[in-house]
């Protein structure tokens with residue numbers, strides 16, 4: 734159940750990123766011109782294109798590493814998540830959690846690349862600090878890392894404890910999986 738929502742959400746967000754940030758605003762076949770065009774036509778976002786290719790490659794590589802006999806990967810990037818989930822559905826719960834954490838991290842990154850930090854902020858709020866266990870984790874929009882707001886929680890040089898999105902996604906997936914185990 735949980736795995737399904739990770740992959741469905743990731744696919745939805747990737748589609749949003751692809752459609753809204755990669756579709757050329759002016760199509761050659763279109764003869765209609767908007768008289769009140771506020772923004773100049775933006776070129777295709779090459780950074781977003783590179784990003785999507787890298788994300789797709791990562792999920793494909795992860796799936797073939799886990800299941801070398803997995804069938805051919807779909808060509809549409811957002812279809813990769815359902816494919817990966819299906820191909821790895823027979824693996825152990827731990828291995829499926831690894832896949833879910835990767836899917837969740839990518840899902841959150843899709844939103845970030847689309848300019849929406851809200852899903853990351855929402856997830857971070859529900860996870861306690863891995864070091865001090867406080868509820869003061871914050872998303873740093875500038876550095877794309879998760880920071881602990883507790884002043885007594887810092888590294889050896891006095892900087893706030895920090896975690897990658899991947900680390901917090903792993904923590905989130907493990908916590909939700911444990912909740913689901915006790916609920917059934």
Ligand SMILES: [Zn+2]
Pocket residue numbers: 862863864865866867881882883886894
């Ligand atoms: Zn802390």
